[in-house]
Every structure is written in C-alpha cells, then in structure tokens.
Amino acid sequence: MTPTPFPLESSPADAQRAIAEEFAFFGDWSERYQYLIDLGRKLPEFPDALKTETHRLHGCQSMVWIVASGDADRLEFAAASDSAIVSGLIYLALRVYSGRSAREIVETDADYIGDIGLAKHLSPTRNNGLAALIAFIRDRAQHALA
Secondary structure, eight states, X not given: OOOOOOOOSSSHHHHHHHHHHHXXXXXXXXXXXXXXXXXXXXXXXXXXXXXXXXXXXXXOSSOEEEEEEEETTEEEEEEEESSHHHXXXXXXXXXXXXXXXXHHHHTOOOHHHHHTTHHHHSOHXXXXXXXXXXXXXXXXXXXXXX
16 A cells, blocks of 8 residues: 555644645635645555445445554554545545544544534535544544554
C-alpha cells in the first residue's frame, strides 16, 4: 500500500483548526467544493485489489473503500471513493484521524464538519456517508483500545 502522508499536523485539534482556516479563505461554496475535489486528488493511491466488498464502507451512496492498519499506539487509514467530492471528504477525515493513537481518535469529535459549515452544504446521502466514515474510524479505534 502507498505510504500515507498523514498526520500533517501534530494533533487532531491542530488539523481541525487548519481545515477551518483553509475553508474560511474561500468566499462561497462553489469554491469550497472545488477545494474538496482538489484535496481528494491528493489521497494516496488505493490499490484496486482492495476495492472489494470486504473493504466497502456501507452507508454511502458513492462507492467508498477503507482499510485500517496499526494498533492502539498508531492507527492508519487508507480509503478511496469513486466520487470526487467524497474523496475530498475522505481526505479531511484522514487528515484529522489517520496516524493518530486510538485514544486521540476516540477523544476527538469531528468539529471541523460544523466549523466549516459542511453539514449544511452536503446532501443528506453525503452527510450519511460522512457519518459512516467517521463511525468506522472511531469504531476501529475503540476496538484497538479493547
């Protein structure tokens, strides 16, 4: 699997702050959607061999595949989608959570979603998919702590 660039910031809180600052730079949601698409293009390559039903994230209208690796000290996530905007949403979630300890993950709420107004500007199905993605990440962290 391609090495992950995450984490980019030293803590989940720093990542969420950086995301909020970046999104505040844009004047309207058409620019923010374009930025999401651009972020999605930065996701590491996800092997086609892992694009299977076993790794498919259910709850998303788009096709999303995700795998977790690591242990309680450091969990990493790799994911991909067939949707450009969803790929950007994945990038944001991995920026906050991937490469962190399981404890950091379970103790970090996805505040950036509200901070940047994302929930209000996504369709209900994309909001459900984003919630499923965050739930998957947090569930893997809970299991790593058990």
